[in-house]
Amino acid sequence: MDINIPDSSLPRVVIVGSGFGCIQLAKSLRGKAFEVVLLDKNNYHTFLPLLYQVATAGLEPDAIAEPVREIFNGQPHFHFRMAEVLRIEPQHNQLNTSIGSLHYDYLVLACGSQANFYRNDELTRYALPMKTVRNALALRSRLLENSERALELPDKQQQLEQVNIVIAGGGPTGVELAGAIAELRDIVLAKDYPELPLKHMKIHLIEGNSRLLKSMGEESSRKAYHFLNQMGVTVHLNVLVQSYNGTVVTLSNGDTHAAKTLFWTAGVEGVVIPGLSPVSIGKGNRYIVNEFNQVEGYINVFAIGDNALQVLRDYPQGLPGLAPPSIQQGHWLAKNLVSLRQKQPLQAFSYVNKGVMAVIGRNRAVVELPFWYTQGFMAWVLWMGVHLLLLVGFRNKASTVLNWAVNYFSYSRASRLITQFQNIPVEAVTSVSGASLPL
Numbered sequence: 001m002d003i004n005i006p007d008s009s010l011p012r013v014v015i016v017g018s019g020f021g022c023i024q025l026a027k028s029l030r031g032k033a034f035e036v037v038l039l040d041k042n043n044y045h046t047f048l049p050l051l052y053q054v055a056t057a058g059l060e061p062d063a064i065a066e067p068v069r070e071i072f073n074g075q076p077h078f079h080f081r082m083a084e085v086l087r088i089e090p091q092h093n094q095l096n097t098s099i100g101s102l103h104y105d106y107l108v109l110a111c112g113s114q115a116n117f118y119r120n121d122e123l124t125r126y127a128l129p130m131k132t133v134r135n136a137l138a139l140r141s142r143l144l145e146n147s148e149r150a151l152e153l154p155d156k157q158q159q160l161e162q163v164n165i166v167i168a169g170g171g172p173t174g175v176e177l178a179g180a181i182a183e184l185r186d187i188v189l190a191k192d193y194p195e196l197p198l199k200h201m202k203i204h205l206i207e208g209n210s211r212l213l214k215s216m217g218e219e220s221s222r223k224a225y226h227f228l229n230q231m232g233v234t235v236h237l238n239v240l241v242q243s244y245n246g247t248v249v250t251l252s253n254g255d256t257h258a259a260k261t262l263f264w265t266a267g268v269e270g271v272v273i274p275g276l277s278p279v280s281i282g283k284g285n286r287y288i289v290n291e292f293n294q295v296e297g298y299i300n301v302f303a304i305g306d307n308a309l310q311v312l313r314d315y316p317q318g319l320p321g322l323a324p325p326s327i328q329q330g331h332w333l334a335k336n337l338v339s340l341r342q343k344q345p346l347q348a349f350s351y352v353n354k355g356v357m358a359v360i361g362r363n364r365a366v367v368e369l370p371f372w373y374t375q376g377f378m379a380w381v382l383w384m385g386v387h388l389l390l391l392v393g394f395r396n397k398a399s400t401v402l403n404w405a406v407n408y409f410s411y412s413r414a415s416r417l418i419t420q421f422q423n424i425p426v427e428a429v430t431s432v433s434g435a436s437l438p439l
């Protein structure tokens with residue numbers, strides 16, 4: 001059965017995913033001679049950079065998510081359908097989705113990325129990723145429920161094992177999460193659970209490289225390490241998470257840490273929809289694209305954002321998995337689609353790096369702009385400003401500012417409802433895979 005889209009004589013661009021790239025692309029196609037159909041399995045766009053604040057009770061999910069229909073209200077020749085795309089049939093220019101099939105003239109894939117557990121069954125089963133709103137709510141519930149459960153345990157050692165946290169991956173997500181959990185421990189949990197020995201609660205951050213934030217400069221890495229140390233996070237460098245059975249994390253150097261919770265930020269891979277030729281899939285499970293974002297082997301199939309492996313002169317390993325490349329590619333692709341339609345030559349995409357930043361708790365951040373480096377309070381203010389600017393929707397901006405102000409001045413976190421019960425008994429698992437995991 002075909003998805004019910006009103007007839008149109010315009011060529012149809014089908015966009016899969018409502019992430020940064022797609023939102024920009026669909027907006028840039030406004031007023032152009034195309035019918036645009038946007039598909040996503042969720043009916044909202046998620047502002048992933050603030051997901052860790054939902055996970056640590058700083059924000060409610062609706063502050064960082066915007067309904068797609070709200071974003072495109074009134075845009076002519078635009079249709080949104082909440083559907084999961086299951087298969088691409090490029091020979092028929094057709095998609096099979098959870099609600100029916102759909103013909104396209106041009107297809108743009110922007111399904112983002114997902115946690116990569118490197119095919120380790122134990123990690124897949126027990127470690128908690130942070131890629132979606134649901135993941136963030138699960139993390140939040142786990143963090144809070146750990147303390148509730150610990151109250152029922154008979155001795156201090158068992159209580160600590162219940163509340164201790166291990167985070168795998170010292171990239172921006174792991175660093176930001178570690179800082180935010182340390183703050184939650186010190187300013188909220190310690191007050192809420194005075195019977196627990198929370199000043200001894202351990203937060204371990206495990207990184208396989210010799211420094212944190214390896215996508216940033218060495219000074220930022222040093223500063224992030226210093227800030228986390230100040231906040232009572234134990235950082236382990238040059239070591240990998242080797243296995244986890246739900247109660248004990250074993251590292252590649254043989255060390256073990258008893259913890260009921262392992263958060264996984266140590267690897268991502270692209271979300272690939274079956275159907276395209278295997279030669280179009282490259283490193284990191286991403287679609288290999290040329291300088292026009294055309295997927296290898298196809299003229300009318302494109303990929304942007306985390307989904308795309310685009311090697312440019314200054315980026316021999318491919319563009320980084322960040323919001324700005326997705327947004328810029330989305331904007332550029334709209335121009336190229338117009339050119340394609342008008343049988344004009346396509347223009348090669350080039351990426352403008354406007355800087356990178358990471359926040360490590362209250363008053364602490366590191367910011368690298370093309371001609372300026374800063375850290376500490378100034379960087380933190382800058383980080384807040386940029387994230388507010390990028391947040392989609394006025395309501396989200398307003399509610400985030402309000403929440404931040406209340407959290408900052410009250411030394412509290414309002415969003416601490418436990419909505420998903422997590423601490424199901426974990427069977428004792430004795431065998432470990434022994435696989436060495438790149439972080």
Ligand SMILES: Cc1cc2nc3c(=O)[nH]c(=O)nc-3n(C[C@H](O)[C@H](O)[C@H](O)COP(=O)(O)OP(=O)(O)OC[C@H]3O[C@@H](n4cnc5c(N)ncnc54)[C@H](O)[C@@H]3O)c2cc1C
Binds near residue numbers: 021085323
């Ligand atoms: C926790 C976290 C923090 C981050 N922090 C930063 C940061 O501070 N700065 C920064 O620049 N970047 C950050 N990033 C990276 C940035 O968010 C991504 O690079 C960016 O979101 C990629 O955009 P995208 O459009 O490629 O895909 P995404 O934003 O991931 O969107 C993909 C969309 O595709 C949909 N989808 C997937 N599969 C299907 C399917 N089969 N059918 C239908 N729909 C589907 C999903 O529901 C989703 O809406 C962070 C990422 C995470 C996870």
